[in-house]
Amino acid sequence: MRPDEEFCSALKQTGYFDELEVRILKSLLSLRQKKQARVTAAAVAKEAGMPVTNAYKYLYSLQLKGIVESNKDKNRVFWLSQSANPFPRLVGQAAQEFSEKKELLQKASAEWVKLVPPNHSVWAGEKVYEKYEDNFMNRAALLFDVARSEILITSSRFFSEVVLLDALGRAVKRNVKIRFLAEEVDSKATSRIRETGIELKFGRAWPYTILVDDVHGMTLESDGKGTWFLNQADHKIKQHFEQVWDRAQEL
Numbered sequence: 001m002r003p004d005e006e007f008c009s010a011l012k013q014t015g016y017f018d019e020l021e022v023r024i025l026k027s028l029l030s031l032r033q034k035k036q037a038r039v040t041a042a043a044v045a046k047e048a049g050m051p052v053t054n055a056y057k058y059l060y061s062l063q064l065k066g067i068v069e070s071n072k073d074k075n076r077v078f079w080l081s082q083s084a085n086p087f088p089r090l091v092g093q094a095a096q097e098f099s100e101k102k103e104l105l106q107k108a109s110a111e112w113v114k115l116v117p118p119n120h121s122v123w124a125g126e127k128v129y130e131k132y133e134d135n136f137m138n139r140a141a142l143l144f145d146v147a148r149s150e151i152l153i154t155s156s157r158f159f160s161e162v163v164l165l166d167a168l169g170r171a172v173k174r175n176v177k178i179r180f181l182a183e184e185v186d187s188k189a190t191s192r193i194r195e196t197g198i199e200l201k202f203g204r205a206w207p208y209t210i211l212v213d214d215v216h217g218m219t220l221e222s223d224g225k226g227t228w229f230l231n232q233a234d235h236k237i238k239q240h241f242e243q244v245w246d247r248a249q250e251l
Helices: 003-014 019-033 041-048 052-064 087-115 136-146 162-173 187-195 235-247
Strands: 068-070 077-080 128-132 150-157 177-184 199-202 208-212 216-220 226-230
Touching: 003 019, 019 041, 019 052, 019 077, 041 052, 052 068, 136 162, 136 208, 136 216, 150 235, 162 177, 177 235, 187 199, 208 235
Parallel strands: 150 177, 177 199
Antiparallel strands: 068 077, 128 226, 150 208, 208 216, 216 226
C-alpha cells in the first residue's frame, strides 16, 4: 500500500472523515504530486470523479478541519495547509470529546446501579453454549466483569486493548485471582503487570482460552472464531490450563 493510501485508510478508520472527504483529500494529494499545489474546485472534482458542487462542499468541510486552505478571490483556489500540522489539533478535539463522553458514561454507570441493581446471577442463570465469529473483546470483558474468584487466560500475548485491561483492572480490585499464560510478553511490561497482582508465565497453549470461576469462558481459534459458554463447567479447559501452566516458564 502506497503511503498516501495508507494515510487515507487511517483517516477513514478514525471516524472523523467520511468517504467523500477522504476522496477529496486523496485527490488533492495526487494533484500536489503532479506539481499542482493550488487548484480549483473544478480540478479537484475532475480528479475525484464527482460534481463540482460536491467538491466545494467537501473542500469547505476539510477547511473547517484545518487541512485545506483557500483564497477569497472570485476564482477561488484551494491548497493543502502548510501553515501548521492540523492533526495535533484534531487529536485535541478527539481527546475533548472522549473526556466529555467518559464523564457522561460514568454518570450513566452510577444511575444504572440504582435503576437495575446487580443480582450477581450471570445471564439470569441460563446455560449458554454457542459459536461466535465476532465481538471477542466485549465478550471477554464481560467474562472478566462477572468473575468472582478466578480468571485463567491463555493468549498469544498479554492484552493491549484498553477495554480488556480496564476489565482486568476491575477484577483485580475485587481480589479476583488472575493467571495469564502468554506466548509473547514485553519484558518492559512484565514488572508492571506483576505489580497488579496478576500471575504471568511464558508458554504456549492452544486453542487460546478464557475460563472464569470454572463455569464461564470462551475459546479463540486462529480464524477469530470460537465458542462461548456460561453457567456450565468445562473441566477439560481447566485441566489443560493447569498442565501447560505447570510446564510454563516463570517471568
